[in-house]
Amino acid sequence: MEALKQSNPGIVVVWKHKALVDDVYYSNMEVFERVFWTFGPCVEGFKHCMSVICIDGTHLYGKFKGTLLVATGVDANFQVFPLAFALVEGENISSWSWFLGCIRVHVTQRDGLCVISDRHAGIIAVMNDPNVGFTEPRAYHRFYVRHLASNLKTHVRRNDMRDMFKVAAYQRQERKLVADMSLIGQACTKAIQYIVQVPLPMWSLFHDVGRRYGICTTNFSETFNNVLKGARFLPIMSLVEFTFHRVNKYFTDRRELSQTRSEQGLAYSPKVTSIMEKNIAKARYHKVEAYNRRLHIYQVETKRGDRIGRKGGHRHTVNFQLRTCTCNKPRIFHLPCSHVLAVCVKYSISERPWVDRVLQSEAYANTYAPQFSQDRTILGATD
Structure with missing residues (x-):
């Protein structure tokens, strides 16, 4: 009852x-x-x-x-x-x-x-x-990726399979995910057989289409x-x-x-501000070329600059009408990537529409605005 x-x-x-x-x-x-x-x-x-x-x-x-x-x-x-x-x-x-x-x-x-x-x-x-x-x-x-990775390690008794799976799960681009899965399959048949039993949207960021906001x-x-x-x-x-x-x-x-x-x-909140600042720093090394100004489509080429360990030379297409980038980060994290911000800086365009409403300061303030009542008589209640 x-x-x-x-x-x-x-x-x-x-x-x-x-x-x-x-x-x-x-x-x-x-x-x-x-x-x-x-x-x-x-x-x-x-x-x-x-x-x-x-x-x-x-x-x-x-x-x-x-x-x-x-x-x-x-x-x-x-x-x-x-x-x-x-x-x-x-x-x-x-x-x-x-x-x-x-x-x-x-x-x-x-x-x-x-x-x-x-x-x-x-x-x-x-x-x-x-x-x-x-x-x-x-x-x-x-599913939590770390939980799946831990189960995989237990199943195959190999730490490297756990780590390789986590790398694959966090990939935002299909070609990189396919490549990682291929490596896992070559390294351990038992591991790939275990992984493919779990539907891709349950653990893959690329297949999640942004429902989990990148939370893994x-x-x-x-x-x-x-x-x-x-x-x-x-x-x-x-x-x-x-x-x-x-x-x-x-x-x-x-x-x-x-x-x-x-x-x-x-x-924005402190965390979102930090993410934006890091992406803006990356954007300084990008080269922007307009493909269609009327439709707001741009190509962005990444440059390494003086950043250690960065290869550069990648190209991504940014579409402001659809709010998409071929890196897939805006779709997954609901925030503008460095490629989007590079376009914003060059053409003096606001990045605000790329930031999900629930990640802005107004939502942050509204989340904690409700007050707790001092009436706690419920704590002694019985039915």
């Missing part, structure tokens, strides 16, 4: 109890089974984040057993964004289905979400269940697990309250930074 408890519009907790325990039915007693919780500011803030959700599970320690399921988003600064939590009996199809179902009901109804996870069988089954609400095109499932690692979920360090020893109510305080502090710190940048008129 499920019960929703909500002391104010800003906090949602869903309890799930059971009366059947070890095949024994208790008519006058309900036994705790699961609890899901999220906070209003997280729900509101996520509307301004990337359309990406990272999900992960971590075991509880000490006297209180179970598994803590955590869903996080990614903000405009490419930092983890806390979204929802659940305490369940373990990772299985039923618990993941319930958790993701609660997210659909209480957190977000956004379509086109990219859900990134490990290859847990329960998650895979739930993502393919139309009743939960995460099948395509409402959502797209992707487990760092985002692991980072927030570090934020919750120490919480896994706590009883249920203390765990919920602990997340309240930690997430509130997380919002407060980032609210000050994001609002300051917005007030200063800075267009």
Whole structure:
């Protein structure tokens, strides 16, 4: 039996109890089974984040057993964004289905979400269940590259195959991906047989078409697990309250930074600004030639200049109408590459349309603008 408890519009907790325990039915007693919780500011803030959700599970320690399921988003600064939590009996199809179902009901109804996870069988089954609400095109499932690479290493017992696979996964151009896959096949038949069993869009940046914003690692979920360090020893109510305080502090710190940048008129978050500056530095060594000024099509040739280890001599076509570059970086990362910026600099064109809305300072400020309420009576609630 499920019960929703909500002391104010800003906090949602869903309890799930059971009366059947070890095949024994208790008519006058309900036994705790699961609890899901999220906070209003997280729900509101996520509307301004990337359309990406990272999900992960971590075991509880000490006297209180179970598994803590955590869903996080990614903000405009490419930092983890806390979204929802659940305490369940373990990772299985039923618990993941319930958790993701609660997210659909209480957190977000956004379509086109990219859900990134490990290859847990329960998650895979739930993502393919139309009743939960995460099948395509409402959502797209992707795997953490590092998790796949680790599994590959275990499967073939070769560190070099793990590393070669990661290089292939991060390739943004098809010819380079094909070449890397060929090398893996020549080096280890068992490795390539393992890899081809996994659909390309699940791990290849080139085939992802930008749904994951270039996010391939487990760092985002692991980072927030570090934020919750120490919480896994706590009883249920203390765990919920602990997340309240930690997430509130997380919002407060980032609210000050994001609002300051917005007030200063800075267009992008610190991380995006850093990426743009590096790309602008590269653009200085590019040669731009107009192919069709009316259609805004340009060819950009890379030059090595004084950069050590850079070969140069590559040519890419930039189309401003379609917002594409043959390097594929704008499509994958939703940011202008150095080739685009070289054109922008030469012809005094704004790069702003190439920067995804959720990566700009306004979205960054709006993400952390919602305030947490001091009313926490929900933390003592029962159904």
